[in-house]
Each structure stands twice: as structure tokens, then as C-alpha cells.
Amino acid sequence: MGFLLPRRKLESFLRALAKRHTLIAPLQREGDGLATFETVKRPEDLARLDLERNPPFSAKKLFMPPYEHLFAYDMATQEVTDKKVEEKRRVVFGLRLCDLNAIKIQDALFLRRDFTDDQYRAAREETLLVGWYCNTPPSPNCFCESMELTNYYDVMVRELPDKDAVYLDVGSPAGIVLLEGLEGVKLVEHHEAVPRIATRKRLNTRDVRPVYDHPSWKKTAEERCLFCQRCTIVCPTCMCFDVYDKTSEDVRHGVRKRTWDSCLSKEFTRVAGNHYFRPERAARFKHRIYHKLAYYPEVFGTPMCTGCGRCISECPANIDWVELINEIEKERVGSGTNATSEKNTRNETITTSGTNARSVTGAERR
Ligand code: SF4
Ligand code: SF4
Known part of the structure; x- marks a missing residue:
């Protein structure tokens, strides 16, 4: 309609x-x-x-x-x-x-x-x-x-x-x-059909699990990334947060607050006993991308990235992780070690009526 x-x-x-x-x-x-x-x-x-x-x-x-x-x-x-x-x-x-x-x-x-x-x-x-x-x-x-x-x-x-x-x-x-x-x-x-949006830039594979140890990740994380967290701030799907209490001096009353946080921050990975579960820069750099393309889809069935491109446009170090993956993929396909999973290069057709759509009121809870 x-x-x-x-x-x-x-x-x-x-x-x-x-x-x-x-x-x-x-x-x-x-x-x-x-x-x-x-x-x-x-x-x-x-x-x-x-x-x-x-x-x-x-x-x-x-x-x-x-x-x-x-x-x-x-x-x-x-x-x-x-x-x-x-x-x-x-x-x-x-x-x-x-x-x-x-x-x-x-x-x-x-x-x-x-x-x-x-x-x-x-x-x-x-x-x-x-x-x-x-x-x-x-x-x-x-x-x-x-x-x-x-x-x-x-x-x-x-x-x-x-x-x-x-x-x-x-x-x-x-x-x-x-x-x-x-x-x-x-x-x-x-009535008009809402067509699919065509973009010039493409991510050629979302199947990044086989290339977790590729040296380009480490090189980019150690030589280029500033860990400024701008990419996670601008990302519409990044949702890491921190919760803390601001209390009165006598600890009798206080306010609980929440602030955005970032998985790129080393401090974010600090747990009891002063342990850091992702101390290496490369592990944190990869986590942001693997969470979106591998870990989240495992639970929810879809990628946690919508291809808005903000993290690339706004990166002060000009890091383009889509090109990085495309390069790694090209090398992998070229070497014939492991063919790209074709299913991940395909997109589902967008439905043309808006029946999926949503205000939360009355919408089905997931
Ligand atoms: S915006 Fe760029 S430089 Fe800053 S943390 Fe993200 S990838 Fe690294
Ligand atoms: S392209 Fe993906 S990862 Fe980057 S800001 Fe947009 S939704 Fe986030």
C-alpha cells in the first residue's frame, strides 16, 4: 500500500x-x-x-x-x-x-x-x-x-x-x-515497488572465518589503526556500553548511568583480576569486524553491518576494511586454497511491499 x-x-x-x-x-x-x-x-x-x-x-x-x-x-x-x-x-x-x-x-x-x-x-x-x-x-x-x-x-x-x-x-x-x-x-x-538499492562498492565475501590469521589484519592494526574508536561511534549497529554508578560521598544515594563504549578499547576488555581478554591490537581490530560478519550472524542469522560505509568515510587513517577483505579474498581465490562461499556474495531480494516494517508498538518481539 x-x-x-x-x-x-x-x-x-x-x-x-x-x-x-x-x-x-x-x-x-x-x-x-x-x-x-x-x-x-x-x-x-x-x-x-x-x-x-x-x-x-x-x-x-x-x-x-x-x-x-x-x-x-x-x-x-x-x-x-x-x-x-x-x-x-x-x-x-x-x-x-x-x-x-x-x-x-x-x-x-x-x-x-x-x-x-x-x-x-x-x-x-x-x-x-x-x-x-x-x-x-x-x-x-x-x-x-x-x-x-x-x-x-x-x-x-x-x-x-x-x-x-x-x-x-x-x-x-x-x-x-x-x-x-x-x-x-x-x-x-x-502502488510502486520499492527497488533494491544498487551500490558501486561491494563486499565480495562475508565468509571471513578462514582468513582470521591472515597477516594483513595484524599489519593494518599495528601500523595504521589509531584505535581512536571513531568507527564504532559512527556505526549505527555498534552497541557496546559501560554502566557505572555516580554516588554521593556517603554512598547513601546515587544515579546509575550508561555510556557508549567500544570493543576497540583495551580497557573494555579488562575483567576482574586485571586480566585483559583481548590485549593485542590485532585481536581488537578484528573483533569489530568478526562480530559483525561472523559472530552475530551465528546467533541472529544476519550480518550486524548494514553497509552504510560510515566507518570507512570517517576513519582518520583511511582504513577501508571492505577493500582489505576483498584483497584478502582475491589472494585466497587466486591461490586456490579455498573457494569463496558463493552464498555469502548473494543478497536476498528486498520485499517490495513494506510488510516487514516496524514501529515497535504491536510489532512482534524477537
Ligand atoms: S576509525 Fe579508523 S583509526 Fe580509528 S579505530 Fe576505527 S579503524 Fe582505527
Ligand atoms: S559499514 Fe557496517 S560496520 Fe561500518 S559503520 Fe556502517 S554498519 Fe557499521
Whole structure:
């Protein structure tokens, strides 16, 4: 199910959404012009809307902020006060399919049947996801075509230049409700298939287990990587965090907090007894990539990378791990030691109706 809207009416559509919900969209930051997901506070803010680039910092901060107050406690009264949750429903507009799939990955982890992260769930339940389809990939480092992306949204907006219109593909019952009765917006029912996104860059294999000991990993980790952790900060699927208490001097009351962390940090691998379970740089460098391509898929069935390319674009050492794997793979295939697993170079076809899509409300818990 879907609707057509004249292209020139897109701003009115966003204004109408902002009247009913807290609207968050990629806006050029005042001052330096960096595109970031920000709340549209006034209609004039939409003049800063940036749909050309995918913001370097993803929307993951909206569901798990970099610094988060989890709860406060008081030992004297034995009271625990939960964090206040925003009541007005949020709509995040402008999410690319890679970032929508990153949210799917986070949902799979934090909204499991056997464990739910309460803060994450509260943020997700109050949020509707409205995508912005990439007719052209926004960065030469995008390689989402090599990943198993699915349609995971409440609504996807796609420009149809030949019709001078945008097509709104509805992906969930909440998406239909979202589009109903928007003030001053006339939608015409229409159906278009949402095609697969084609990228120039490709990851030629996800089957990295046989090359764990290849010397290029160690060389890159020891000679180039700065371990600055920028790649994990910008990654929409990286989810390592640290939890700590900030207590009063008499330890009678305090606040429990959560902050983002990174598996690239040696300190992150420190455990009781002052042991480090990944002390070597190469082991930490590889872990980030092996977690995404090998360990996570073993449990959840899909890669933990959506091919957004941010970690490559934002790396100050210009490390391109996709090219690194492609080179290793080329060498392996060339030497005839082990043929590439063909299944991993193929992608599943993206379903054209948005039936997979999702607000969390009413969505099936994984
Ligand atoms: S951004 Fe680049 S240099 Fe920094 S930790 Fe990641 S791979 Fe290493
Ligand atoms: S690993 Fe890199 S390409 Fe993959 S989702 Fe994270 S930032 Fe994007």
C-alpha cells in the first residue's frame, strides 16, 4: 500500500507531521553545516533539511544516548526512580534503508523475548520510522547491496523524478495511522515497488572465518589503526556500553548511568583480576569486524553491518576494511586454497511491499 504526494508538498507534509508529533530529521547544524538528526522545533528549521547526505552520526543516539541516566536510588528510603520518558510520540524522518536495518539489528538485541532493555524499549515504542530512499547512494563508501537489507519502516518516502512526486510506501499499520488526516496534505493512493538499492562498492565475501590469521589484519592494526574508536561511534549497529554508578560521598544515594563504549578499547576488555581478554591490537581490530560478519550472524542469522560505509568515510587513517577483505579474498581465490562461499556474495531480494516494517508498538518481539 502506498500514496503519491507532489514533490513540492513534501515540506507541507513534514510540517503536518511536526504539528502532531515530535519530528526529528537530518538538519544542517547551525554553524558548521554538519548534517545531524535533530528535532524540528520551528517550521523554519525545515529550511536546513539535508537529504543529500546521510548524517555521519547515525540515529542510534535517539534510542541509546551516548550518556544516559538509567535510574536514581536512595538507600535511606529504598526508593528507585526511573528515568522520565518523553510522552509525545516521535517521528524520525530521513532514515536510509541501511539505518532502518541498523534499528532492526538493535531491536533484535534489545527487544528479545527473554530480555528487554527497558530504556531502549521506551524510546522505540514512542518512535515511528519514516525512511528516505536512496535513488543514488549518498557516499561512494556505501555497500548496502552486499548486505541483507529488508524493508523495515513505518513509511518509506521515495522521490519519483519522472512524476515530480514522492511515493510513500506504507510498511506497518502504524504507518497508515501516521498518514491519516494530516492537515493540508492530500495523498493519492498508488502502488510502486520499492527497488533494491544498487551500490558501486561491494563486499565480495562475508565468509571471513578462514582468513582470521591472515597477516594483513595484524599489519593494518599495528601500523595504521589509531584505535581512536571513531568507527564504532559512527556505526549505527555498534552497541557496546559501560554502566557505572555516580554516588554521593556517603554512598547513601546515587544515579546509575550508561555510556557508549567500544570493543576497540583495551580497557573494555579488562575483567576482574586485571586480566585483559583481548590485549593485542590485532585481536581488537578484528573483533569489530568478526562480530559483525561472523559472530552475530551465528546467533541472529544476519550480518550486524548494514553497509552504510560510515566507518570507512570517517576513519582518520583511511582504513577501508571492505577493500582489505576483498584483497584478502582475491589472494585466497587466486591461490586456490579455498573457494569463496558463493552464498555469502548473494543478497536476498528486498520485499517490495513494506510488510516487514516496524514501529515497535504491536510489532512482534524477537
Ligand atoms: S576509525 Fe579508523 S583509526 Fe580509528 S579505530 Fe576505527 S579503524 Fe582505527
Ligand atoms: S560496520 Fe561500518 S559499514 Fe557496517 S554498519 Fe557499521 S559503520 Fe556502517
